[in-house]
Amino acid sequence: TEGLPTTILANAASVLPDLTHAVDALFTPNATAKARGGPRSGGSGVLLGSVLAPEHGFRGDKQAGHGGGNATTDPRTGLRVYSIYTKTTSEIVDIVTNKAKAKVVLVDLQDAGARFYTYIWTMYDVLVASAASGAQIKVVVLDRPNPLGGEAPDGPVLQSNFSSGVGKKPTPMKHAMTIGELALLFNDEYVPLEKESGGRKAWLQVVQMQNWERRMRFRDAGLPWVSPSPNLPTLASVSLYVGTGLVEGVNLSEGRGTTLPFELIGAAFLDWRFADRMRQLSHQDPGLSQVRFREAYYTPTFSKFANQTCAGVQIMGDEGEADGIRVALQLIMQAREMYPTKFAWVRSGSRFWIDLLTGSDQVRKGIEAGQTLDQIAAGWQEDLDWWKGMAQNYLLYH
Structure with a gap:
């Protein structure tokens, strides 16, 4: 592709x-560039x-649900x-081939480990576009650590x-794969099934990391954490997001509009009793043993309950150690x-947002039926075991 x-x-x-920034490292204006916007190579050899x-824009300044202008400079x-x-x-396909006039798409995105x-x-979507183009678009994924480990x-x-924009193909909420491993799995298992691909796969190359191991959390990799989106500013927020992202599916605030998104959970209609209940549960449910709950009050500047005082909890624990899914479901159930x-x-x-986030109506209906959290979790175990067996074929790291 060079x-x-x-x-x-x-x-x-x-x-x-x-x-x-990767763009600054790859791109250096030089005297041989023939036209504004034309390919230019720095010392990397990449034109x-x-x-x-993606969502949130190139420079990461857009809130959820926004990807920036269709074409900007x-x-x-x-x-x-x-x-x-x-x-x-x-x-x-049109953007890449006709507007960007590119033959190669580098993918360099920091994932959060949540489906x-x-x-x-x-x-x-880029992989499907590559397949649809008959491999005229070549995709090179630059792998990065899964901050939740593997x-x-x-x-x-x-x-x-x-299927929706928050999950298009069978994948667990916490997938425990790197973005490069997911690309390989998607390309083999799902891309050829898309009608646009005509049964073809994408032209795909994954550039592997060096020295990363599955047991590692992000802090173990010795890399700086840079917020990949406005509401995941810290590793603490990321470790909980795989679970507390589900709070978007109910009328509780997930902490957007505060300095602790996905760590503060509350609502204008909650009170001190909610924090007491969660603190009590943290001593009873072994799955909550890695976190503590602080009674918290806050006023979001935007999103749910904007400019209203919310009562709730701040979830506190060691980065990467919390069972975010169990924590979030207990919060919702209580x-x-x-x-x-x-x-x-x-x-x-016409659909419940929680169903799109969890990937089915099983969790919501289980809660409504009064099932325990363990019963609800047992309901997804067979599908999860199927995924684990398939995913084993695409793991690049030990």
Whole structure:
């Protein structure tokens, strides 16, 4: 792929260990560049001519659900930036081949380890576009660590009839794979099944990491954590997000609009009793032993309960050690039990958002039926075992 016109799917967290942005490292304006926006090579040998942006935009300044303008110019480099967030296969093919005039797409995105974090699905869309193009678009994934480690997949596996932008193909909530490993699995198992691909796979190469091991948490890799999206500022927020992201599916605040997103959970209709209940549970449920709950009050500046005082909890624990899924489901179950006339599931059109986040209606219906958390978890175990068996074929690291 060296010497071919190239674009890069990147965002604010696409940095080298010294915090130089990958785009700045690959791109250096020089006197031989023939036209503004044309491919230019730094010392890397990569002819970088444009940037593709996922959700939250290239420079990471957009909130959830926004990918930035369809076509803008990056002030620092002068490169054209094309948002491909929520774009169709044909639109992505057109952007890459006709607008970006690229033959190679580099993918350099920091994942959060959660199925409903959209970057892996934007990568999936690029793989489908490559297959649809008859491999005229070549995809090179630059692998990065899974901040949650790679040892323990967990949570419900998405059922195909619950496919959406927060999960397109059967994958557990906590997938325990790197973005490069996911690319390999997606390309073999799912891409050929898309009608746009015509049974073909993408042209794919994964550039592996050196010295990463599955047991590692992000801090063990010795790399700086750069927020990959506005509401995952710290490793503490990331370790909980794989679970507390589910709070988006109910009418509780997940801490957006505060300095502790996904660590603060509350609502204007909760009170001190909720914190007492969670603190009591933390001594009774072994699955909550890695976290502590602090009674907390806060006023979000945007999102749910904006400018209203919320009561709730701050979840505190060692980074990467919490069972975020179990913590979140206990929070949701207790809020529903304690405040039955105020608690509600959030709808997304005709569907419940919690169903799209969990990947089926099993969790919601289990809660409504009064099942215990252990009973609900037992309901996803068979599908999770199936996933583990399949995923083993695509692991690049020990």
